[in-house]
Every structure is written in C-alpha cells, then in structure tokens.
Amino acid sequence: MSMSTATLASPGLNELQGLRNTMRAARERAIATYRENLRADGLLTELRRIVDRTLVALLERHPLPEGATLAAVGGYGRGELYPYSDVDVLVLLHQPPGAEDEARIGALITALWDIGLEPGHSVRTVDECMAEAARDITVETALLEARYLAGSRTLMRQFETAMRGRLDKRAFFHDKQLEMQQRHTKYNYTPYALEPNCKESPGGLRDLQVILWMARAAGFGKTWAQVARAGLLTADEARHLRRAEQAFKRLRIELHLLTGRREDRLVFDIQPAMAKVYGIEAGGARRPSEMLMQRYYWAAKLVTQLNTILVQNLEERLFARPGEEAQPIDEDFRSLHERLDMYRDDAFERNPTLLLRAFLVMQQQPSLKGMSARMLRAIWHARRRIDAQFRRNPVNRHLFLSILQQQRGIVHELRRMNELSILPRYLLPFRRIVGQMQHDLFHAYTVDQHILMVVRNLRRFTMPEHAHEYPLCSQLIANFDGHWILYAAALFHDIAKGRGGDHSELGAVEARKFAREHGLAKDDAALLEFLVRQHLTLSSVAQKKDLSDPQVIQEFAALVGDTRHLTALYLLTVADIRGTSPKVWNAWKGKLLEDLFVKTRRALGGEIPDSKAILENRKEEALGALRLAGLTEDAHEALWKQLDVAYFLRHEAPEIAWQTRHLYNKVNSEAPIVRARLAPIGEGLQIVVYVKDQPDLFARICGYFDERHLSIQDARIHTTRHGWALDSFIVLAQGTPSEQRSLLSLVEHELTQRLATPNAAGPASAGDAVPLGPRQSRQSRMFPITPAIELRPDERGQSWILSVTASDRTGLLHALARTFVKHGINLKTAKVMTLGERVEDTFLIDGDALNNARSQIQFEQDLLEALQ
Numbered sequence: 001m002s003m004s005t006a007t008l009a010s011p012g013l014n015e016l017q018g019l020r021n022t023m024r025a026a027r028e029r030a031i032a033t034y035r036e037n038l039r040a041d042g043l044l045t046e047l048r049r050i051v052d053r054t055l056v057a058l059l060e061r062h063p064l065p066e067g068a069t070l071a072a073v074g075g076y077g078r079g080e081l082y083p084y085s086d087v088d089v090l091v092l093l094h095q096p097p098g099a100e101d102e103a104r105i106g107a108l109i110t111a112l113w114d115i116g117l118e119p120g121h122s123v124r125t126v127d128e129c130m131a132e133a134a135r136d137i138t139v140e141t142a143l144l145e146a147r148y149l150a151g152s153r154t155l156m157r158q159f160e161t162a163m164r165g166r167l168d169k170r171a172f173f174h175d176k177q178l179e180m181q182q183r184h185t186k187y188n189y190t191p192y193a194l195e196p197n198c199k200e201s202p203g204g205l206r207d208l209q210v211i212l213w214m215a216r217a218a219g220f221g222k223t224w225a226q227v228a229r230a231g232l233l234t235a236d237e238a239r240h241l242r243r244a245e246q247a248f249k250r251l252r253i254e255l256h257l258l259t260g261r262r263e264d265r266l267v268f269d270i271q272p273a274m275a276k277v278y279g280i281e282a283g284g285a286r287r288p289s290e291m292l293m294q295r296y297y298w299a300a301k302l303v304t305q306l307n308t309i310l311v312q313n314l315e316e317r318l319f320a321r322p323g324e325e326a327q328p329i330d331e332d333f334r335s336l337h338e339r340l341d342m343y344r345d346d347a348f349e350r351n352p353t354l355l356l357r358a359f360l361v362m363q364q365q366p367s368l369k370g371m372s373a374r375m376l377r378a379i380w381h382a383r384r385r386i387d388a389q390f391r392r393n394p395v396n397r398h399l400f401l402s403i404l405q406q407q408r409g410i411v412h413e414l415r416r417m418n419e420l421s422i423l424p425r426y427l428l429p430f431r432r433i434v435g436q437m438q439h440d441l442f443h444a445y446t447v448d449q450h451i452l453m454v455v456r457n458l459r460r461f462t463m464p465e466h467a468h469e470y471p472l473c474s475q476l477i478a479n480f481d482g483h484w485i486l487y488a489a490a491l492f493h494d495i496a497k498g499r500g501g502d503h504s505e506l507g508a509v510e511a512r513k514f515a516r517e518h519g520l521a522k523d524d525a526a527l528l529e530f531l532v533r534q535h536l537t538l539s540s541v542a543q544k545k546d547l548s549d550p551q552v553i554q555e556f557a558a559l560v561g562d563t564r565h566l567t568a569l570y571l572l573t574v575a576d577i578r579g580t581s582p583k584v585w586n587a588w589k590g591k592l593l594e595d596l597f598v599k600t601r602r603a604l605g606g607e608i609p610d611s612k613a614i615l616e617n618r619k620e621e622a623l624g625a626l627r628l629a630g631l632t633e634d635a636h637e638a639l640w641k642q643l644d645v646a647y648f649l650r651h652e653a654p655e656i657a658w659q660t661r662h663l664y665n666k667v668n669s670e671a672p673i674v675r676a677r678l679a680p681i682g683e684g685l686q687i688v689v690y691v692k693d694q695p696d697l698f699a700r701i702c703g704y705f706d707e708r709h710l711s712i713q714d715a716r717i718h719t720t721r722h723g724w725a726l727d728s729f730i731v732l733a734q735g736t737p738s739e740q741r742s743l744l745s746l747v748e749h750e751l752t753q754r755l756a757t758p759n760a761a762g763p764a765s766a767g768d769a770v771p772l773g774p775r776q777s778r779q780s781r782m783f784p785i786t787p788a789i790e791l792r793p794d795e796r797g798q799s800w801i802l803s804v805t806a807s808d809r810t811g812l813l814h815a816l817a818r819t820f821v822k823h824g825i826n827l828k829t830a831k832v833m834t835l836g837e838r839v840e841d842t843f844l845i846d847g848d849a850l851n852n853a854r855s856q857i858q859f860e861q862d863l864l865e866a867l868q
Helices: 002-037 040-061 074-078 099-114 126-135 137-144 153-166 169-186 205-217 224-229 235-259 271-277 288-318 354-364 373-385 388-392 394-405 410-419 447-461 471-478 483-493 503-517 522-533 537-544 550-560 563-578 587-604 611-628 645-650 653-663 697-707 737-756 778-782 812-822 853-867
Strands: 069-072 087-093 119-125 147-151 333-336 339-342 673-678 685-692 711-719 724-732 788-793 800-807 826-835 838-846
Touching (some): 002 099, 040 069, 040 147, 069 074, 069 153, 074 087, 074 147, 137 169, 224 235, 235 271, 235 288, 271 288, 288 410, 339 354, 354 410, 388 394, 394 483, 410 447, 447 471, 447 483, 471 563, 483 522, 537 587, 550 563, 550 587, 563 587, 645 711, 653 673, 653 724, 685 697, 685 737, 697 737, 800 853, 812 826, 812 853
Parallel strands (some): 087 119
Antiparallel strands (some): 069 087, 673 685, 711 826, 788 800, 800 838
C-alpha cells in the first residue's frame, strides 16, 4: 500500500519541484536583466508574468472548483510584484464552498506554498465580496484592482460589474482620505523619520497609489498622464510624480533584494549598504548614508507637496460649490471656499514679493483654513523666483521678520513654507539642512524638522492651553519682550549641522549675518547671536557640573550677563531638548535645568551665594519639617554631627528631612538600611542607602539596579565622618505610577538583603569582567559614539573629576563601578545623565591610583575597556 502511494505521489512532487525550479530560474534572469537596465517597472511586470504563468500551470495539477474564477488582487492585481511581496489571490465562487470545493482550494493553496510562493488568499462569492468591500475601504481598494487569471470569465465579469455598480466616488474619496490621515498619524505626519518606511510613510509609495486610486474611482484616469490630461496636474507635475514613483519603486526593489525578504523600512543597519548599491560616495564631512537619506527626503517632500495639491484638486472637482462667491482680502488675494486664493494665475511671476506676503496673509486672516490648490501650485512653480535679488530686497526682508513677529500661525506657516520650498530658498543655510540626518543617538528627526519642532515648543509656551505642561516657561515667556527673537534663534541654532565644524560657532556666524542683513537692533542682534552660540551651554552646565558649588553658579551668571539672556537661553534650552526625541526629556533633567536657572537668576539679581547662609537656611527648613513629623528638637543631632557641609549643600531640605526621619535613631546600625519613595519631582523612585562603608558598595548597588532594570538618573555618594555610606539615587522604572509604587517595598527588601549578605555582588566578583547586557540598538550601532574619558584634578586639588561619554547599554554603570573597585577608587559623588542612548556621566573621585602616573594610565585604559 505504501509503495503504491509513493509511486502515485512522486510525479506530483516532481512536477511541483519542476515548477519551482522553472520559476526560480525565471526570477533570476529577470533580476539579472534589471541589474543591467535598472528599470523598476520592467522587473515588477516580469515578476508578475512569471507568477501568472506558474499559477496557470499549477491549475492543471490542482484545478479550481467547477465554475470558479482565480483573480489577482492588491499590488499583484495592479500588475506589480516586488521580489519578496505576498502573492494576493481571490478565489471567486458562485456559492459558498462545499467540502469538495474546500478540499480543492486547500490543495491549491498548499501547492502554492510548496513551490515557494507566499500566498495571501481569500475565498468569497460575489455577494460576500460586496459586503466585505462595504465594511472595509482597504478590501474595497484591493478588489478594485482585481485582475483575471483563470477560470470562469463570466463570473469575473459579474464581479467587475458589481464592483462598478457599488462604487460611490465621493464616499470612496472621503474614506481613502480618512485612511491616509490614519496612516500619516501612525508615522507622526512626517516623511522625515530617520528610519522611514518607503511604502507607508508620508511622501512614500502609498501616497502616490492613493492619489491614483482616488483619480481612478472619480473617473479621471489610471496613469499620471491621464490625470494630467483631466486637468488635475500639469504635464511638468506629472513628470515629477512619475520620476518620484520610479525612484521609490527602485528603492523598494533594492530593499527586498538587499535583505532577501519583504522589507520596506530604511533602517539604520541597511542605509550604508543601500548607499553602496546606489554608488554614493562620501562627500566632505557627510557619510554616504546621509547623502542617500537626504535624496530620499527631498523625493518624499516633493510627493508630499504634490499630494496636497492633487487631493485638494480632486476634492474641489468632486465637491464643487459653484454658487459660492470669493471674498476679497486685498488687491492680490481673496478667500475662496475659506482658502487663500489669488486673482491672477501669474501673480507670483508678476510680483515675486507676494511669495512671502501670502504666508503673512494666512497668519492675519484667522478664517482661512488653508491655501487653494491653485495657490499651492502657483507658489511651488514660482519658488525659483527667490534668488539673490529677492533675498536682498528690503521689502522681502521686512516681510520675513513680520512672519516671525505675528501673534498666530508662526509654526503652521513656517512648516508650509518649508514644504513648498520657500523657506529653504529664502534662508540659504536652511536649504543645506533640509533632510539632513542628525548622526547622533538622541535626535529622532532630520535637522530641519527638529528646528521647526523647537519653534513649535517655544510657541506652546505662549499658549494658555499648554501652560500646565511647563508652568515656569509659560510664566517666563509671558514677561519676555520680543518672542520672535527666540523663534529666530530656534531657526539658526542647528542650521550649521553637517558642515564638519562646531555647529554652534558656525551657526552664530550665520545668525550675525542674518541680523545685519535684516536690520535688527543692536541688542536684539547680540541676543540672537548669543543664543545660537551658547544654545548647548545651559544644558551642559546643569547636567555635568555641581550646582551646589557657588563658584559654578557665579561663572555661569558671568557668562549670561543678565536675566534677559538667562531667560531666553533657558526657554530655548527646554524647547530644544523637548524637540530632540521623546526618549531624551524627563522630569529629573527638567529639575536640573530649573535649579540652574533659579540659582543663576538669584546671582544676577545681586544675591551672592553664601554657602554658610544656604547651609543654615537649609538646616532650619529641614528642622521645621522634622518638627511637623513629630521628632524632638534634638533627635537629629546624632546623625547630623556625622555629616559634612557637602551633604547639606547637595541635598534640598525636604530630602534631608526625609533621610533624617529614617536614620536619626540608627546612626551606628550594623544592618543596612534602604528606604524608597516616589521621586518628589517627576517620575521615578528616590532611594537612600545607609550602610557601613565597604570598597565595592557602589558596584553592588549598581548591579542590583541593573538586574531590576532601574535606570540610574542621579547618584549622590557620601561617607559620614564615622565611616558609614549615605548614598541616595534617583532611578527610573518601567510602568505606571501605581506599578512603580508597588516596587518601593520590593526594592527596600531585596537591596537590604543584597547588602546584608557578604559577597553578594551578583554573578561576577570584583575583579571579573562584567557580562554585557542585551545587544545594542540599531541607533547605537549605526551612530556609534567613540567612548571618551577625561580625568582632571578639581580646582581645589583634593579630588579628581572623571567625565565619561559613551553609547548607553545595560550594565554600563555597573562595569564602571567595578573598575573603581579594581583600582581602589573612592567615589565621592556622581552625576549620571542618560540622553536617549548616549550617557554623559561625571564622577568626583579620589584614590592612591590617581596619584601615580603609571597606575592612573592603567585605570583610564581599564575604564575605556569597560566602555567598549
């Protein structure tokens, strides 16, 4: 019996293998031909034909149910098949399938998998197709592109007639528009993501397909040439879109071929290899991958511009309002259907100054909901009229400043100006950073988009509905005269990125030139240049220096000079950090910036920081809190007499009171004490550890935090006069506040047990190598930060300051701490900052190894090894 079965099966298996081999060989020939001519449409069509022939041949072995039809749908139905795309097919039946029909269809689908195709299949009657299309616009779109392959032609014609009969062009347009908005929302409304999806991201292939689907459903044609003939596009625009479409098709083909799978994302890992495929070589300070991505962003921007024009044109054709009259605005512009329009088609050619005034009118007319398609098209085509003479024209310079000085619409119009290529043509330095990648770990947007995001953040400070987000910023900007200088500073702060030098200095030069050309007052020009040059300084001081040191505050106050400069720099810094990436900002960083601002403002107001006065005020405030908590007047004394001045200067009064309440009667405790609470400022946990000092204490604590996936944001390390460690930490934890609250008792119990158990330092002993955590992210691999350390004596010559910069990874701080243990380094305090996937940590340390040149070099070498 088994021999007979094998004999019968063998020819079938051989036939399937033969089909598989024939299809594979044909695919290889098609790809080889593509490599010679690089014609995307030619490859997509040939791959479709190969699958068509294979399916028809397969049906001879596995026939359809009687009277059924096999149709291609989706992209395959459209006649395009990418190298690793699914093969979407529809089995169309007269009636729901019986057992025999299901068996035949099942055998066919199994055979498709056997020969190496990945089918996406559906089995429906015509009525079921109509019902599904009514429920789901995506299904309706796929069915509209159905293409006959085999079986009953009569049934296929019935299906096509039913599809045409149910198509409502206005409803289809509306549903596709909503679908597109949902997709754009998913991708944050920007084509400028650093890892874009060339198919689905705004400005990608899907946007082009949506336009053609809408035009086809409305009866305006199936190709760009037909859409142009219908009057929705100019011939020039049709050529631009055709070229962009071919570019995106080739890109998607190359992604599939490079990865050997269905991959539509230009992820960091792929970008350098893709640049090599395109033959792009490094240019100056720019990497080939950056040049590739800038080309991508320019193409996506073009599609986004023309997409807006086309969708609006379609809407005006489908939902015409012939009886509605235009409302005059001035001698050049009018309001048509609540959109800005112009009287003359050649308005911008006759008077190029209107190119800027159009955006100013948009700001000054709140009733306008946008620009007409006619206006958008005219601006886009006239963009080349912005030349050196245009930029020198005093009227245009006045108009540009006026746009920055308006009460509303600044962000919207700057974005619109960028999308229509007006902003990069007016500000030539801006043109260089359109689509410019930021080759670092914590920016999530291209330089131009980041800049506009910073402008948006500054604008939000001025809006009452956002006052709850950053109350101090909202209060400061309300009393700040000349908001527009902040917006100008935002435009220039990163404008020199990608040039290979110090972008702050180079940007300050550009800002100075802008101020001179636009006739800014001397004080305003000086403030603008200062903000661009120093836009990283406040953040650097707050995150890397000891803010409890009066000298640090005095030096920073001398740099900013007055409260106006300080306020402007603080507002720009907060907006800048918030505009990098959602990963970078947290409340703890915000607290550091605010502390530096408040202390510097006091210094600028003539209040000279007095360490003794600060100390006494802080102690008195803490004592008041302790009295409210029910402690006696002298309860604190046993603990406080063991604490030095640095402790009181580095902790705020509420922290001192909290720690004292838990430790005042346990000053000589032999058992470790661990207490935790939700951080008073922002998210995270605040943890204090009190235990008899030991050489590897910091390493053991870091090891525990790593195991619990608690990210250390700040560490304050103290040793009491009688030899106990009093260390406090701010750590970030995953989850909601209620989930974090449940961690408090767990951390207290587990860390206490860990510290009470001798040699419980985790899996590695003090001299062992520390096992690395999970592999680095794509960002860390593709934007590697060369680990760097700087070791220098402090100004008093009593300790050393160690600065560390590296890519973040799990266990990094633990590895550093164990290196301290290995070399007998005593850690006095630590400033731990994690910026996205970049760490910038500063440690105050001492130890005998630092007093000898040879041992100091060995310590530094071991630190670098730990950072690798």
